[in-house]
Amino acid sequence: MSIIKKLALVVVSLSLVAVSSVSSAKPFSPKKPVELIIPAGQGGGADEIARLVQGVIEKNDYASKPVIPINKSGGSGGEAMTYVKKKAGDEHTLIITLNNVLTTPVNQPELGIDFFNDFTPLARLITDTFLVWIATEGKNTAGVETFDDFIDLAKGNGLVMGGTGSMSEDELLLGMMRGQFGFDAKYVPYSGGGAVAKGLVGGESDFTLNNPSEQMGFYQSGDSKALVMMTPERNPAFPEVPSSYELGYPDLEYYMMRAFMAPAGIDAEVEKYYTGLLHTVYHDDEFQTFNIDDGKLMSWLEGFGLKDFLAIEYAKHGEIIKNFN
């Protein structure tokens, strides 16, 4: 980012501060460290973004108090969501989302989570996508070069797929693929995307549907390879991996949203503060570079746009779950 842009940003944020200080006598700022709840294990995609956000905030002093990431990986996000639900009105708690926040309330009605009323959506920063991964030296997938090879193989044989937990994104995707391509696989849940990636390269599973960053280390070393990326276009971070549209499977399109929410019942001032903080992070040079290099799509969304988006995604996931069962 050029200096002028940076300056402009400073001016904008200053004026934002000025405006908010006019509209209310005391603009909100955190009075103690802010808990950032991660509904997934350490080393996965959400964990990485959460820690990146923490780092960017700390390094540049964007907030008056530190942000502390806390992993609550139990129950496909159930533990984290229950925790945040109980924190209604708490001004020092945030949660980063995986798509499991859309599926867990439906799959686990006994938790009593109401997605639309128990949280205050703040902003979406990134959308992440999925790829079909196999190990370069996978013993059951030897000779598979393309996604079509893979489908043919998977149809005849019960392959093992490593995933991030019962009814999480990748298991739903497996359900989608089962409907579209007519193959099924044995689903083995691990704790977090990092462990899933290791399970593939270690030969325990035959394929995975990891996010780009989760396989990045193994991809760069040539231990794993991707067959298709579930987006309309290729991604510059994986130039040789075809998109699903290119291969003629436009229905195979799926995104993971990296958004942030606060508990329900917080003041508008507080909501504004955190949205502003996230916006600053979003425009940070380091944050941008890191995510683009990592194959992610930068996609800021807030306010009503975000609420609409969440409503549509929630409905879409409800549909996928219905077809899955």
Add this chain to the structure above:
Amino acid sequence: METVGFLLDGIFTSLQWFNLALLIFGCLIGLFVGAMPGLGSVNGVAILIPITFIIPPTAAIIFLAAVYYGAMYGGAISSVMLGIPGASTAVATVFDGRPLAVKGEAMTALTAAAVGSFVGGTVSVILFTLFAPPLAEVALRFNAPETFALMVMAFATFVGLGGDDVPKTIFSILIGLALSTIGLDLITGKPRLIFFNIPGFLHGINFLVLAIGIYGIGEMLWTLEETKGKVQMSKLSVNMKEVGRAFGALKKTIMAMNIGSFLGFFVGILPAAGATPASLMSYGITKQLSKNSKEFGEGVPAGVVAPECANNSASTGSMLPMLTLGIPGSPTTAILLGGMILWGLTPGPLLFTQEPEFVWGLIGSLYIANFFTLVLNIALIPAFLMVLRIPFAILAPVIFVLCVTGGYAPTQSLHDVWLMLLFGFAGYILRKLDYPVAPAVLSIVLGPLAEKALRQSLILSDGSMGIFFDVSEKPIAAVIMYIAIVLLIMPAFGPLYRRLFKKKQTA
């Protein structure tokens, strides 16, 4: 030869004055967070990560690794002096460290802890230097069935842990296992055993809550009853003779050092295990294999050396999958991993070739950090011993406060403080009835790991237990499993064997 060159470079990197200053500073912070109940290496490293953004990555990892390391040493201090585990990694140190201190041999316990830590740390960093890439391969091949077999082995060694009363030990293990199932189901994510719908049970029972309750509160009640409040610790003198005696006692602990170093390192490199299970397993196996295993738990130096050696060794080991596979081997390395990503490094198979300065700087610093923590610890022993001169009437409330904060800190919920008090009373009663409590502590740590590995394996095998015994398909898992079975039945046949043997002698 190439390795030697890299290593020397690394050691010189960490001896640069800036890096060295950070290293010593890190060790001191580590000692402190390790010694404070409720604050462990995880918290220490997490709190300090932001500081590292203003210094170069190599200096940053040297600093944080020193904190991690120092905390492994520090945990032993409160375990020995107060009987409260300073960190989860030092729980097993309480088993024998505390009785030693009560007997008036705190000096021996602290020396054993420091030297054990030094040996474990050094052996593991040498293993790391020599075999990192092939060991990464082992870690990669170590999947669900292998993990489960290892867990069975750990439980098998603990059946012998509670002395000869096998039924009481098994009862204690089962209590721990039952407590470990509370919370959310690992595979389906459904809540289970949420008593009275109290939400605090959703996050399960934190193992530190149990450990601090049983050892902190339970121990305090026990001491109160035994002494009616008039605790007289035996006289302590710190002179060269004492120091000599303390080092002399270490001669008998060579086996414990070997087991702790190698087992600790091996458990450390396995993803998701880490230093806590390593120290508990090392204690169990050392006890099982020791000639005087009956004395364990009553205060033997080997009982301190085994876990302390293992937790340092494992903490080095857990950096291996972090660097080479990008997978954390322990909760602390998970935080370090986050730090590495933020410093602009991609952990993975290419890190060694792409960032040699960083990797070898870290490895070199571990040698240096080990040396400095040993010196610091031995030098500070007289200061730690002052704690024992404090009258019990003052010390007891301090211990109580430390227990409460230690129980509260990890999850920040009062629910856990009440639970801790409850476990304290329960632990006291169990002790009165002569039930061993250490096995319960072990099983609440290993229970979730074992359950997950078991269920993953059974999904892979379509429900067949054969997956654990198939030598041709899963050789590692099968071999560990058979060893585990032998270890399991050994205590049952032990008395029989001894009786037969004795008969022969008298005949």
